[in-house]
Amino acid sequence: MSKWKKExxxxxxxxxxxxxxxxxxxxxxxxxxxxxxxxxxxxxxxxVNVSFYNGVSFVFLIFLIMYAIFGTFIVSILMxxxxxxxxxxxxxxxxxxxxxxxxxxxxxxxxxxxELLSFIDVPIGIAxxxxxxxxxxxxxxxxxxxxxxxxxxxxxxxxxxVGILLIALIPLFIIITEPSIYNKYVLKYKEExxxxxxxxxxxxxxxxxxxxxQTVKPNYMNKPADYNKKNMHRINDKYTKxxxxxxxxxxxxxxxSQTIFYLSETLIDPMTLxxxxxxxxxxxxxxxxxxxxxxxxxxxxxIGGGTAxxxxxxxxxxxxxxxxxxxxxxxxxxxxxQSKNHHTVLNFYQKDKVAIHPYTAHLYKRRxxxxxxxxxxxxxxxxxxxxxxxLGTHMRVSDQELHKDLLRVANDDEVGLIxxxxxxxxxxxxxxxxxxxxxxxxxxxxxxxxxxxxxxxxLQGLRAxxxxxxxxxKKLSSSDKEINLVLYGDHFPSLFxxxxxxxxxxxxxxxxxxxxxxxxxxxxxxxxNGISPIFFTTVLLREGNYYVxxxxxxxxxxxxxxxxxxxxxxxxxxxxxxMDEDLENDILEMVDDYxxxxxxxxxxxxxxxxxxxxxxx
Numbered sequence: 103m104s105k106w107k108k109e110x111x112x113x114x115x116x117x118x119x120x121x122x123x124x125x126x127x128x129x130x131x132x133x134x135x136x137x138x139x140x141x142x143x144x145x146x147x148x149x150v151n152v153s154f155y156n157g158v159s160f161v162f163l164i165f166l167i168m169y170a171i172f173g174t175f176i177v178s179i180l181m182x183x184x185x186x187x188x189x190x191x192x193x194x195x196x197x198x199x200x201x202x203x204x205x206x207x208x209x210x211x212x213x214x215x216x217e218l219l220s221f222i223d224v225p226i227g228i229a230x231x232x233x234x235x236x237x238x239x240x241x242x243x244x245x246x247x248x249x250x251x252x253x254x255x256x257x258x259x260x261x262x263x264v265g266i267l268l269i270a271l272i273p274l275f276i277i278i279t280e281p282s283i284y285n286k287y288v289l290k291y292k293e294e295x296x297x298x299x300x301x302x303x304x305x306x307x308x309x310x311x312x313x314x315x316q317t318v319k320p321n322y323m324n325k326p327a328d329y330n331k332k333n334m335h336r337i338n339d340k341y342t343k344x345x346x347x348x349x350x351x352x353x354x355x356x357x358x359s360q361t362i363f364y365l366s367e368t369l370i371d372p373m374t375l376x377x378x379x380x381x382x383x384x385x386x387x388x389x390x391x392x393x394x395x396x397x398x399x400x401x402x403x404x405i406g407g408g409t410a411x412x413x414x415x416x417x418x419x420x421x422x423x424x425x426x427x428x429x430x431x432x433x434x435x436x437x438x439x440q441s442k443n444h445h446t447v448l449n450f451y452q453k454d455k456v457a458i459h460p461y462t463a464h465l466y467k468r469r470x471x472x473x474x475x476x477x478x479x480x481x482x483x484x485x486x487x488x489x490x491x492x493l494g495t496h497m498r499v500s501d502q503e504l505h506k507d508l509l510r511v512a513n514d515d516e517v518g519l520i521x522x523x524x525x526x527x528x529x530x531x532x533x534x535x536x537x538x539x540x541x542x543x544x545x546x547x548x549x550x551x552x553x554x555x556x557x558x559x560x561l562q563g564l565r566a567x568x569x570x571x572x573x574x575x576k577k578l579s580s581s582d583k584e585i586n587l588v589l590y591g592d593h594f595p596s597l598f599x600x601x602x603x604x605x606x607x608x609x610x611x612x613x614x615x616x617x618x619x620x621x622x623x624x625x626x627x628x629x630x631n632g633i634s635p636i637f638f639t640t641v642l643l644r645e646g647n648y649y650v651x652x653x654x655x656x657x658x659x660x661x662x663x664x665x666x667x668x669x670x671x672x673x674x675x676x677x678x679x680x681m682d683e684d685l686e687n688d689i690l691e692m693v694d695d696y697x698x699x700x701x702x703x704x705x706x707x708x709x710x711x712x713x714x715x716x717x718x719x
Contacts, residue, residue: 119175126179127161130186134310137194138203138302150307153291157311160277161186163270170267193310202467203305205317205440281318291316294430301435301467322437323425323705324670326698334702334709337695338652342714345655355717356450356648359584360512362520363447363638365413366501366567368527368560369591371614372542374399375605380543384565387572388589388614396627396645397616401634401667401674403428405610406529406596410434410466413523413592415635417446417475419657420700423634423669433704434466443703444475445715447639449651453518454478456511460487460499461525477521481507493566496533498525501570509577512585527563529596531556540565548604557597579620586646588638590615608632617642632674634667651717656696663689668696 135154136142164185168178193204277284285291291312294304305313373383383389392398402412403422411422414433425431438444448455456479463469463482472480481487488510489503501524511520542561544554571589578585591613598610612632618624627645630637640657643650650658660668667674672681673693682690702710 119169123162123165123179123182124158126183127158127165130161130183130190131155131157131309131311133190134186134193135306137190138197138306138310140198142194144306148306150309151292153285153289153312154307154309156289156291157309159288160311160315163274163277166266166270167274170263170270173263197302202470203302203310203313206314277315278318281315285312285315289315301432320436321426322431323701325706326694326701328694329698329701329706331707331709333698337698338710338714340695341652341656344659345650345652345717348655348658349649352647352649354646354648356643356646357452357518359586359646359648360453360518360520361451361586361588361642362508362512362522362578363413363416364587364589365409365416365523366527366571366589366591367409367524368529368593368595369564369567369613370594371399372561372564374612375548375609377545377548379561380545384540384542384561385568385614387568387575388616391571391575391589391616391618392614392629394626395616395618395624396629396641397614398630399612399632400590400615400638401608401632402591402593402611402613404593405599407593409523409592410468412590412635413521414438416588416590416638417448417521419447419636419639419653420703421634421636421668421696423667424697424700426670432466434468434471437704439467439470439474441704442708443710443715445653445703445712446475448476448519449716450648451518454514454516455519455521456481456517457521457523458482458487458504458507458511459523459525460490460504460507461523461528481511492533493526493563494533494535494537496526496535496563497530498528498533501526501567502573505570505574505577508574512578512581515583524567526567527560527595531560531563531595531597533563534559535562535566538562538565549601553597560595560597575618578618581620583620584623585620586642587618588615588642589618590635590638617645619646630666632666634674636668637661637666649717652714653699656692656699660689660692660696663692665689665693668693670697 133142134157136144138144161182165178165182168181168185169175172178172181189204196202196204282293286293289309289312291308293316301313308316369385369388371383371385371389372378373389402408404411411432411434414420415422420433422428422431422433455477457468457472457477458481459468461483463480463485469480479486483490483499487499487507489506490499491503492498493500493502504522504524504526508520508522511517540562542558544551544557546554549557575587578587593613594610598605602610615635615638617627617638619627624645628641630641633641637657640654640661642648643654644658644661664675665673666676672679673685673689674680682693685693699710699714702708
């Protein structure tokens with residue numbers, strides 16, 4: 103065969119390969135997208151974005167790498183299909199079991215076959231037999247293909263294969279190092295700067311490959327300028343000494359009490375909005391608790407969402423405002439499961455820790471997160487929640503019913519911490535409570551009459567919550583045990599979106615909170631407004647005269663210095679927002695130390711020892 107004929111045939115051969123692999127890659131992309139839906143069933147009317155159908159180029163690059171390695175088409179396409187077929191299978195299982203899709207970091211589990219096999223009911227022996235059989239079959243096909251190519255004198259030389267490998271690796275390297283560029287300009291992925299409450303739903307709209315690429319190199323938080331091992335050792339030494347000094351004046355361990363962290367869904371004090379309601383407040387008992395005990399107003403940057411972010415801040419004492427885009431970062435969904443450090447307020451308790459949420463466990467990766475941080479049990483609908491009654495025509499489990507499950511758990515002396523998230527006042531606000539005596543009088547000069555029906559329903563729900571909380575406090579007050587109740591609202595309801603100009607500054611971003619300690623321990627306690635939820639544990643430890651960890655020693659000192667919130671380049675005090683350059687040196691050092699601690703725990707090397715966050719005395 104002449105040289106030019108061979109070159110023509112080789113060119114046609116590669117053209118055929120490109121056509122076949124193009125079609126094959128399209129099918130792979132389609133099945134990867136289907137794997138985002140339970141049982142691969144996608145509703146034909148489901149709205150998807152332009153990027154949903156893109157990703158063929160990424161699959162094709164993987165095939166070229168396989169072809170460069172094996173040198174035969176049949177083995178390369180089979181290896182590519184096996185690789186992506188396994189990804190389709192694994193992703194579908196994860197979506198079905200956890201409502202999560204596989205991220206780039208989770209590819210590390212390839213090195214943990216035992217963990218992977220735990221998701222499917224296949225014995226290790228059978229799995230190994232299947233793998234060996236597949237490898238053997240591929241090896242046989244590889245040698246047969248090589249033999250045929252050699253016999254007809256049609257082989258792809260080593261130089262050509264090296265060239266193909268470079269052609270594939272160079273763009274793949276660019277994709278790995280600059281994923282956002284590939285996503286934006288090639289896959290047409292439009293990054294959403296909104297709260298990511300359901301990562302699977304977002305992936306279902308954008309497609310698997312664009313969503314997967316988005317997880318390659320996210321920049322959630324800038325690395326602090328002074329972040330290094332030596333500085334982290336300094337921080338550990340400094341606040342270990344501070345904690346020892348604080349603890350010399352305290353005489354109680356939080357482990358000896360039972361604490362309830364209670365997130366009341368969409369709880370607000372509407373009386374803080376000038377002129378909104380003409381008659382009495384729907385939350386007189388909650389307001390009374392704040393006046394008589396420890397409490398005030400908490401800052402929340404969210405309206406109509408962000409529940410998981412606020413609870414994460416409460417449990418970790420880590421500020422959401424240190425992130426680059428606080429409104430679009432969702433720690434539970436985005437990175438927290440994979441973080442090296444999972445120390446939270448749970449570390450104060452040697453007794454059991456229980457989470458209660460009368461709703462689905464699918465959102466926000468809660469099951470994975472709760473397991474990582476040490477909850478012994480998680481009660482949710484269809485898993486431990488026994489009381490599911492609702493108010494009137496409301497859709498959600500009522501607070502009154504939830505409290506039955508809460509008190510049932512609290513009666514167990516082996517339970518030290520209870521983390522509760524209510525659902526009663528979650529949107530939509532179409533449900534009514536016909537038997538409710540309280541009816542708010544809305545000022546239609548402040549709130550549009552045509553939209554007021556939902557607001558009335560919501561405010562009646564608040565009154566029901568207020569009454570249920572009053573009864574709960576009465577139950578706790580009569581307990582022989584030392585019980586702490588930390589109660590807070592997570593955000594304003596979606597009913598107030600678009601009213602930022604009418605209620606400026608932080609009027610739509612401050613929700614009520616209080617700490618009740620039975621046996622008179624919280625009477626006439628501390629009052630704080632505008633504080634971040636990161637300080638709830640700090641206030642609890644201070645007011646209860648409980649021992650602190652080195653980390654909470656820092657938090658206590660920051661609170662002493664009047665710091666209420668911590669951002670990426672500012673803090674908030676009674677004087678308002680103060681930029682770093684305007685802070686006193688000693689306060690700035692503590693704030694920088696705090697940011698380094700957060701970075702080290704979430705994205706850094708986890709240089710701080712466990713003892714920095716734990717305490718046992």
